Amino acid sequence: MRIYNSLTGKKELFYPIHNDYVGIYVCGPTVYNHLHLGNCRTFILFDVVFRYFQHLGYKVRYVRNITDVGHLENNNGQSEDDKINKRSKIEGLEPMEIVQKYTISFHNILNTLNLLPPNIEPTATGHIIEQIDMVKDLINKKLAYEVNGSVYFNVRKYNKNYSYGILSRNNFHQLINKNLNFLEDKYYYQDFSIWKKVNPNHIMGWNSPWGKGIPGWHTECTVMSTKYLGKNFDIHGGGIDLKFPHHECEIAQAKSFYTTEKNSSNNLANYWMHTNMLTLDGKKMSKSKGNFIELRNLFLIRKKNDCFPNIIRFFVLQSHYRSILNFSEKSLLDAEKGFKKIFLSLNIINDACQNRFTKKNNNETSSSFDTSKWIHSCYQAINDDFNTPLLISLLFKVSNIVTDANEIEKISDIFLLKKYINHFFFEILGFKKEDNQTNVSKEKLKKLEILVNRLIQFRKEEREKKNWFISDKIRKELYNIGISLHDKSINK
RNA sequence: GGCACUGUGGCCGAAUGGAAAGGCAGAGGUCUGCAAAACCUUUUAUAGCGGUUCGAUUCCGCUCAGUGCCUCCA
Structure with missing residues (x-):
């Protein structure tokens, strides 16, 4: 190192x-x-x-x-x-x-x-x-x-x-x-x-x-x-x-x-x-010069966004610690997109591992992705004066491969990949797995979940009736409280 | 004035003496009631001028531009 x-x-x-x-x-x-x-x-x-x-x-x-x-x-x-x-x-x-x-x-x-x-x-x-x-x-x-x-x-x-x-x-x-x-x-x-x-x-x-x-x-x-x-x-x-x-x-x-x-x-x-x-x-950014952003204020503004602390961390680690890093609203939005992309692909890998566990994988052709080589590159990145931006770019590489359903099937050592990507993302880069900071009781949360699911079900029915006005309104209301629905074709 | 650091596409940001990562945005497409999302394809860059070298974005010098510190600062 x-x-x-x-x-x-x-x-x-x-x-x-x-x-x-x-x-x-x-x-x-x-x-x-x-x-x-x-x-x-x-x-x-x-x-x-x-x-x-x-x-x-x-x-x-x-x-x-x-x-x-x-x-x-x-x-x-x-x-x-x-x-x-x-x-x-x-x-x-x-x-x-x-x-x-x-x-x-x-x-x-x-x-x-x-x-x-x-x-x-x-x-x-x-x-x-x-x-x-x-x-x-x-x-x-x-x-x-x-x-x-x-x-x-x-x-x-x-x-x-x-x-x-x-x-x-x-x-x-x-x-x-x-x-x-x-x-x-x-x-x-x-x-x-x-x-x-x-x-x-x-x-x-x-x-x-x-x-x-x-x-x-x-x-x-x-x-x-x-x-x-x-x-x-x-x-x-x-x-x-x-x-x-x-x-x-x-x-x-x-x-x-x-x-x-x-x-x-x-x-x-x-x-x-x-x-x-x-x-x-x-x-x-300096107090005495008056140009600074207090974190507690940022947290207040982004209260709705429960992965916001992770986004701050992602924003910071996406640049090397010895370079000057400039803050802007846009850079935070970029960080948010990047973070979510990698986070999503982690879920895909975890799901893929579940499937492999139940169904036996008989795929003979192997992927061009070399997991051992990738792990080695990740260590090389962080060993070189904590080059976190390079490490993050390697995580993106996996993200791009994993979103291809055919490609992920071919990765033979998917369990190894899962293990290490989780190591790098959560253990080393320190991202938070989930935000369970709510003070609301489990009872209340459960009721809320049932309510939302009912609403989604109701909307689905209205959509099938092609009642677009109602269904679009529900979609918009849910979006406003932070639940986004992604519709697929109703023919399928 | 002194010391130090930096300059890579529209923006962010790696790497390297030998075909210049990655992300965001843009463009085109797939999908779609619409929207969004997702996915696929794709355009564009080493501040300027010299030197060393077979070859420089990388090393050296100068110029220009920016930043930090010089007793408040993470």
């Missing part, structure tokens, strides 16, 4: 640190707002990564954090505000109420999209002590300094022994942006906060050797990833917009904290994976 490693800019063969085990850390959300479609792209991709490693038989530990404190926002160099604290003022809720509200929303959305939960989902507030320990250590190593109750990482000093910018390929000296002011407390523009002083009456704040404060965002990820995966682990993932500064700073802290020898090759994770941006009208 090959993975594109952002550290080297190349596709590399994947070797886990420990045989049979894979450790993955993905930067989760800061829970101060509802998720938008762009956020989900990353989580959907890593859901596939997680599923695929498990499919291959690895024991995977997948860690995805929740940032519930410490994500600072720079206010034009005047001050730094915690995002959640800021939001709590806007909504008139306690910070932890904000955290609770948006954590629940986050879980609901990912659950609807059929994402597997990570093995560990640590929160920043649950790891304050560890973060304080790391800050202390960095001060002892003279790689961080305290000013007015806040602590900053000394990037210039770090850069003398290590190289700051190895991940983002930034040159330390060229990082200065003259247009931007920076906090006066900092020695250098490039330095970043690892501990931030807060007002003593502030509800979100912890006692530390430097007074009451909150930990910095970058520190949190270094602490939690290494706590649960070790000081060197396999895969670290996140959106490409986190590459700099967030991931660069994570590496800087980890190297400072864990390495004893200079020029150690430990870059926190061996493979860094970055998902590209989802755009709207060619521009990055």
